[in-house]
Amino acid sequence: MIDNPVDAACLAPYLTQDGLAMRENAFERWKNGLAGSKNAVAREINGLSRCKNAFVSVTNGFVGVTNEFVGVTNGFVRGTNAFVSVTNAFVRG
Secondary structure (H helix, E strand, O other): OOOOHHHHHHHHHHHOHHHHHHHHHHHHHHHHHHHHHHHHHHHHHHHHHHHHHHHHHHHHHHHHHHHHHHHHHHHHHHHHHHHHHHHHHHHHO
């Protein structure tokens, strides 16, 4: 029992059917806030995935450039070997 009439007047809305509706609305707002937080987390995870994908793309680009450099280097090696073969042919011949 609430002895103080001021407290009783302040609490009356929460002790009636309207007060129950107010609490239900507050719960719905809280629940919607949680859903919003969950969506924000999902957006953050998606953003991180996009960053990871971009990083993988950049890494793949570096791998591609490295492979091209290896190919060019191999071309120089083959060219040098051909030059050595021709030089050896002149030396023998």
